[in-house]
Amino acid sequence: MVRMNTLTTNTTPDAVSVRGLRKTYGDKVILDGIDLAIGEGQIFGLLGPNGAGKTTMVRILSTLIPPDGGTTTVFGHDVRREPVAVRELIGLTGQFSAVDDLLTGEENLLLIGRLLHVPAAERRRRASELLERFDLVDAAKRRPATYSGGMKRRLDIAMTLMGRPRIIFLDEPTTGLDPRSRHSMWRLIRDLAAGGVTILLTTQYLEEADELADRIAVIDRGRIVAQGTPDELKRRVPGAQIVLRFADEASFDSAALALPEGKRDDDQFVLRIPHKGGIHSLREVLSRLGEAVAVEDVAIDSPDLDDVFFALTGNPQKEQN
């Protein structure tokens, strides 16, 4: 082992390293030269609209489909050449729950334990531990058909954890969940990460990526259009603005004269002034406006990932379902 280390690099490999990844189906290009790196212990968010290539990406990383080009490694193991080594390190919770509906919750966990060749006693111990942890003790002897969407998803993730994976791929873990289950899923994902597991999470919800991810890659039509921390991404769009709305053209025009740095929206009589932050900036802007000009409405507009998304992909996030 020691000799190996002197021959190879000293740095630990990234949990996931992807360079120039390509995937096509027929003449349809699904992934068009993806580059990304996920550090160990990170929660990495892959954010994009439907059809952007998120699921294809997860399927390649979990060795379900081969890539067409580029190099893709998981903890240093190439997904093409060493799929078995990769499979021993990963856990996959796909977009559609992969629980067995004819087995009870507990039997599902035990089945996965058997397939992982976990010894019988350890298998039972781990299963009951996970049932406890995921609040499924009462449901353990029932079939998933009687579960709520959130419970099914929790069982799905519990099954993924039977193998103690070092990295977990969560493909749209909250799609289709009600707001409460979604929030408890978020808590669960944070707990997993706190336990040291690396997480790759795909989502079409900007709020979710913002909430959970240490780093985000925005994917659109098979390309990464931006990558960084949520804050870095937010910095890529214009900063906060004071938004002044006026009732009529006369007050709008005189306000625009008083505040020449403002960006005019002539159709709606709206003036946008860069906001330096704090109450002083706001007071200063309002005092320059003077008492005479009647303002209909004042608002402060902070950028969120939605703005980032629009700015980067150029297409509005489509409503889902």
Add this chain to the structure above:
Amino acid sequence: MSSPILAVQDATTMLGRELKHTLRFPLLLVGTILVPVVMLLLFEYILGGPIGTGLGAAAHGAPYVDFLVPGIILLTVAASCGPTAINVRMDMSGGFIDRVRAMAVARGALLAGHVGGSVVRTILSTVVVIAVALLVGFRPKASVEAWVAVLGIVTAFSFSLAWLAAAIGLTAKSVAGANGLTLPIQFLLPFLSSTFVPAESMPAGVRWFALNQPFTAVVDTLRALLTGGSVGTNAYVTIAWCVAIALAGYLWAQVALRRGVPAT
């Protein structure tokens, strides 16, 4: 890495799951018993009279039921294709196969469970169908050795067809499609063989096909074993067909499994 022992262990695990499924959702098993039983009654009591008289020398003087039952046994074996393809296909749409494929589980184990389950179900339903046949008046003249051979053929042929059905299940676009694609195996091929009437009695074009397709070889062998006739070279033809179909089904299934399903 994946030693043969682990592979067998994985296959056994998947077989256990499959058998549990059968117990908890027995409808598919009931179906594979019901179809051959209905066919047996239909052919014995409704269509059997004229067919029996028309059989002439082919029946060697025995009643039609003795000619018919080996064919019904074959039909029972073929009927398992439906549930097997459906089960495999349902696993696919439920995402379960993907979960297992992303685990370090022996590749063959996945479908081996389905195939093993199919064979076990087939043997079960064959036993029930033979029991009904005895009630209806079937009087086999098979020795113990011949019965063992019958069991062997039922097992081998059901094993081959199960691999084919598994491959069909993997490639079908939907659950209904999976069942639909097995219908030629379940019905067309048995009818176009000497299952119900001797292949020799068929029109020229069909006769050539019937005489040379696997179902005729298998049913003729079963018939010879059960009625105390001589099997002749049919035994070798049957074994050859079993090996060929199993191999083709297995390879097709592996290709389908490796290719996977495109993301939607």
